[in-house]
Amino acid sequence: MAKVEKLxxxxxxxxxxxxxxxxxxxxxxxxxxxFDVAEGVMTDFYARIGKKKPAFILCDSPFQAQVYMNLxxxxxxxGQLWGQLGDQLRGQLWDQLRGQLRDQLGDQLGGQLRDQLGGQLRDQLWDQLRGQLRGQLGGQLRDQLGGQLRDQLGGQLWDQLRDQLGDQLGGQLGGQLRDQLWDQLRDQLGGQLWDQLRDQLGDQLGGQLRGQxxxxxxxxxxxxxxxxxxxFYDFPDRFIHPMYTEPQRQLLHRWKQLxxxxxxxxxxxxxxxxxxxxxxxxxxxxxxxxxxxxxxMAFADGYAVWSIHGVRVPAEVVLHPEDLAVxxxxxxxxxxxxxxxxxxxxxxxxxxxxxxxxxxxDATGKLWRKDLPDDEPMVMVEVxxxxxxxxxHTKTYFLRVHPELRPLLAxxxxxPQAPTAHNAVASTFGLCGHEYHPLIET
Amino acid sequence: xxHYRQGDVIIKSIPTIPAxxxxxxxxxxxxxxxxxxxxxxxxIALLDGIQIEAYxxxxxxxxxxxxxxxxxxxEEHGRISLPPGNYESWIQKExxxxxxxxxxx
Numbered sequence: 037m038a039k040v041e042k043l044x045x046x047x048x049x050x051x052x053x054x055x056x057x058x059x060x061x062x063x064x065x066x067x068x069x070x071f072d073v074a075e076g077v078m079t080d081f082y083a084r085i086g087k088k089k090p091a092f093i094l095c096d097s098p099f100q101a102q103v104y105m106n107l108x109x110x111x112x113x114x115g116q117l118w119g120q121l122g123d124q125l126r127g128q129l130w131d132q133l134r135g136q137l138r139d140q141l142g143d144q145l146g147g148q149l150r151d152q153l154g155g156q157l158r159d160q161l162w163d164q165l166r167g168q169l170r171g172q173l174g175g176q177l178r179d180q181l182g183g184q185l186r187d188q189l190g191g192q193l194w195d196q197l198r199d200q201l202g203d204q205l206g207g208q209l210g211g212q213l214r215d216q217l218w219d220q221l222r223d224q225l226g227g228q229l230w231d232q233l234r235d236q237l238g239d240q241l242g243g244q245l246r247g248q249x250x251x252x253x254x255x256x257x258x259x260x261x262x263x264x265x266x267x268f269y270d271f272p273d274r275f276i277h278p279m280y281t282e283p284q285r286q287l288l289h290r291w292k293q294l295x296x297x298x299x300x301x302x303x304x305x306x307x308x309x310x311x312x313x314x315x316x317x318x319x320x321x322x323x324x325x326x327x328x329x330x331x332x333m334a335f336a337d338g339y340a341v342w343s344i345h346g347v348r349v350p351a352e353v354v355l356h357p358e359d360l361a362v363x364x365x366x367x368x369x370x371x372x373x374x375x376x377x378x379x380x381x382x383x384x385x386x387x388x389x390x391x392x393x394x395x396x397x398d399a400t401g402k403l404w405r406k407d408l409p410d411d412e413p414m415v416m417v418e419v420x421x422x423x424x425x426x427x428x429h430t431k432t433y434f435l436r437v438h439p440e441l442r443p444l445l446a447x448x449x450x451x452p453q454a455p456t457a458h459n460a461v462a463s464t465f466g467l468c469g470h471e472y473h474p475l476i477e478t
Numbered sequence: 479x480x481h482y483r484q485g486d487v488i489i490k491s492i493p494t495i496p497a498x499x500x501x502x503x504x505x506x507x508x509x510x511x512x513x514x515x516x517x518x519x520x521x522i523a524l525l526d527g528i529q530i531e532a533y534x535x536x537x538x539x540x541x542x543x544x545x546x547x548x549x550x551x552x553e554e555h556g557r558i559s560l561p562p563g564n565y566e567s568w569i570q571k572e573x574x575x576x577x578x579x580x581x582x583x
Contacts, residue, residue: 372583444571474483478556
């Protein structure tokens, strides 16, 4: 067959409609997961790599899945349950498939369309979907989960977990875990492991979890947010002309069914955790997670991601920014979060309540000083982002500098400098004002 | 020496990379600064035809670029093209009485 050199007008129209469908009907879908379909696909995937059907644990959120995985891991120390299959499934059912499809796609498409593929198909179906789904939605969720589970001590996490899941977790440990694990796992676990599990699950469970460090389990299978690569390979075969073998097409279709039905998936030897989709996804006009009066992403169990224009922040920054304390804003260690706090609190109010005085102003920014009783003064430089936002406004950041504007070097502090905003910015890069004249600044 | 700045990352062209800097083996891209709460990184994509070697020493990243301009990108900042050569890059710092820390975003 002759190679395809150009998309027809009709195919162009299909591409736009297909992109919108993948984004809205699959990637941004917030309906309850179709667990039956997902179980069917995963059972098939396990069979394809020579594994028997796992027990399925259905979770309201990836957070719940992470808690359950931690729980089971701690109870079943030494059990054979914990062979992660994500890597294997991905290797055999995803990487291989993608490699084969890529070659076939290349064989079928002539030079011109390959350029278009490097252009339009790739831009829209791969880059845009990947950025919006996997980067922004999945990535933010993963980063938050990973940060919470890795960095916070068990005790703090337990408090949060109790707040977020409330009695539900206790209820589910008695309810869902008992029903699902008890019945489904009984056959899969040896008698000894089973007794261990039964002994340890119970009223004291909370006590056992408290003070324990949690692990973060990597996410290999992203469900609805895997749609970007599936779309990229599915579109040409369906709308340009058939180019794959039937077995390849069937496997790709299985992946698509999975994307259409659930959120994150954590497959292990003998057990597979399937996560529901979020109930809420709110984004701004630049497709960043954003909601200024509620969670930007929320799950059925209450687990949520709070975000202002793509910056993850604590819930109170979204709900009650006017109640933030000036001290808590000043103590926030993340400059991006602090910027959002100040914006929402009110920049003028922040400076006046902080009692800051303007020391100097130049093209670089403004230098503020706040005297503190029995402490060294707090000197902050207010700077504007060099790149304005698409809507024309420019983000403002406050960075604390040394009171004498000594350059902040890896090894310590440099020499004092005259109090100018330019010198202050230079000092944050470990430089003196006269050394700091960037050729390009964005 | 010339400086380039993208947000909280600064890059300086230098004659040579310190001999004792440790070679990094990044996949797909070299991340000069990771966005902790935004998922947006200051990163240079590794592309065919341009050789980029990355090194690390004392918290600074060193780059050796050959064969064409490398492009430093970030979702919220303008791109910066870096001509072939050697570079040293570090992250903006912030003062607190307790410690000097990298600016995090």
